[in-house]
Amino acid sequence: MMEEALIITNRSIVIKTHINGFPKETDFELKSEALSLNVEPGSGHVIVKNLYLSIDPAQLNRMKSYSTSQSHHSIQAAAAAIAPGSEIRGHGVGKVVASGDPEFQEGDLVAGELTWGEYCLMKPGVFYFRKLDSMGLPLSCHVGTLAYGGMTAYAGLFEVCKVKKGEKVFVSAAAGSVGHIAGQLAKLHGCYVVGSAGTTEKVELLKGKLGFDDAFNYKEEADLKATLRKHFPHGIDVYFDSVGGEMLEAAVANMNLFGRVAACGAISEYTGSGRKAAPDMVEVIYRRIQIQGFLCPDFLSVHSDFISATCDHLRSEKMVSVEDISTGLESIPSSFAGLFHGSNIGKTIVQIAVE
Amino acid sequence: MMEEALIITNRSIVIKTHINGFPKETDFELKSEALSLNVEPGSGHVIVKNLYLSIDPAQLNRMKSYSTSQSHHSIQAAAAAIAPGSEIRGHGVGKVVASGDPEFQEGDLVAGELTWGEYCLMKPGVFYFRKLDSMGLPLSCHVGTLAYGGMTAYAGLFEVCKVKKGEKVFVSAAAGSVGHIAGQLAKLHGCYVVGSAGTTEKVELLKGKLGFDDAFNYKEEADLKATLRKHFPHGIDVYFDSVGGEMLEAAVANMNLFGRVAACGAISEYTGSGRKAAPDMVEVIYRRIQIQGFLCPDFLSVHSDFISATCDHLRSEKMVSVEDISTGLESIPSSFAGLFHGSNIGKTIVQIAVE
Secondary structure, eight states: OHHHHTEEEEEEEEESSOOOSSOOGGGEEEEEEEEEOOOOTTSOOEEEEEEEEEOOGGGHHHHSOOOTTSOOHHHHHHSOOOOTTSOOEEEEEEEEEEESSTTOOTTOEEEEEEESBSEEEEOTTTSOEEEOOOTTSOGGGGTTTTSHHHHHHHIIIIIISOOOTTOEEEESSTTBTTHHHHHHHHHHTTOEEEEEESSHHHHHHHHTTTOOSEEEEGGGOSOHHHHHHHHOTTOEEEEEESSOHHHHHHHHHTEEEEEEEEEOOOHHHHTSOSOOOOOOHHHHHHTTOEEEEOOGGGGGGGHHHHHHHHHHHHHTTSSOOOEEEEESGGGHHHHHHHHTTTOOOBEEEEEOSOO | OHHHHTEEEEEEEEESSOOOSSOOGGGEEEEEEEEEOOOOTTSOOEEEEEEEEEOOGGGHHHHSOOOTTSOOHHHHHHSOOOOTTSOOEEEEEEEEEEESSTTOOTTOEEEEEEESBSEEEEOTTTSOEEEOOOTTSOGGGGTTTTSHHHHHHHIIIIIISOOOTTOEEEESSTTBTTHHHHHHHHHHTTOEEEEEESSHHHHHHHHTTTOOSEEEEGGGOSOHHHHHHHHOTTOEEEEEESSOHHHHHHHHHTEEEEEEEEEOOOHHHHTSOSOOOOOOHHHHHHTTOEEEEOOGGGGGGGHHHHHHHHHHHHHTTSSOOOEEEEESGGGHHHHHHHHTTTOOOBEEEEEOSOO
């Protein structure tokens, strides 16, 4: 009788088929499965009740179909492909409800590779997760600004580009999860910072609350090269790229000698709708430009520096964590699809349950 | 009477108009000017009789016309634009015939930024040149393998890419001035090296005399991505790029995690005929690929290491300096135009006079 009481219904979001092109809400469906909360002591299994989930554009790359003739080991290297109907892993924060691992106790807050569901089964050594100390900051901060979003911004600026005080920094998707932190960090470091975004509201946010030196709405600009030349009459030293495509070309065309591009995303290229970036290689050579692809997990050695600096900035209110939080598992598909239409402002998060 | 005897006629090669697209022999003309060999002691002026001149594809970028709406400060940064009718500076080796600078004596061998002419007037502090110690090696070696060509290969491999023993290296334009040295240096360093070139003769040279592990004729390959996948079943670690365009895309598509591209040339893009490289930024990011434009003068700190290592390799015959030498000032236009049709094998040099 007691065993039966520990079986719950776990609802989750899965893809119906592989997604090529722009994702739509109808590409997803709700799936219900029985989940036993009765974990064997010593089994190492841990059941987590999901609280906040991170919704990231790069997850689309794992939802695509790849023909065998394509070279796709990079995708596999970054993260395993997601099959229709199977669980979708993504970063999140949750609470332990049952544990067969002495390291974790019921009630512990954890952060790691959860699922797009109400609950998830964690197997230490298979899926990364760890106990979370909220350090007095909202849990949602630990999904974006203090997790991959902020860490990507920090690693890109300081490790990849080694940005220096006084340098001129351009940030694309500047109202996005990574961009809004990258721009604020660059400002705090003494740089001149201009951001691009896709709505007037976002541009106002960048120039106002987030303290960028300037910002523009790229959708209102016919000639991005000319726009950047106007905003950077003395050239760009560092370009923080989350966009790829035409914006990358325009940035390269305006870069100074020994300019650096930190490329952490290429959202304009994920859906196959925008054209691929063809930065002028003659410019790249003569100006000794570096284009460096990177992912933040490669920079774990500076993770504690990042956490300490970012917590300080958040507590002293020198930095604002902008979050776009929707509520309930059912809102995942629209939140995810919205990323590709620029609907979000700041970090896109879905709150699954109240702590 | 004596003064008159010191006036000679100096013949040189100049462009008739700016060149856009493929250069033709008829874009150039011979120009004759009087040159006084009577230099004032203490004037600092030095007259050099040119012996060997380096003919480089990148010089085309200085011969183009640029509209004011284009961003062309990169070109100006690399080297000043060449105006029709005016002298064309390029690397070469010559002999001092008259000197108004106590540092240089008549008969001294010098290397530096000479002109495409029979004689040139050097002004220390304006044009770079220095006394040359031939170190018992042929003077032509000091135009290519021991000058920019070799130094670019050395800096690209060891400084830009930090190539390691056992890594898999792809070299494009591998029978060219830079490529044939880059491939040999990588082999001597213990790498697996494959080169691409545009004729059967060049491919045979790479696989035979130059000791590449393998080589292919890119003109016979319909699908460069598939070709590289065949030659590098375990992926490319380092791509030494002198070509840009489609080859760069294909190399990026086959690169391993943390792969590095040393981009020192983009000959397929100089004439505006080939399409610009659009490397897949999603691959660049997930595989953390670095694309780094560079020019060898940025690496002067390792110049003496380069000279010492390369002289050793040449003397011990572990390295072959392949040179394509034509004779006489009049052969400059055809030698230069030929670079864009792959007519040269190894370093293209014009011998102007016998020492």
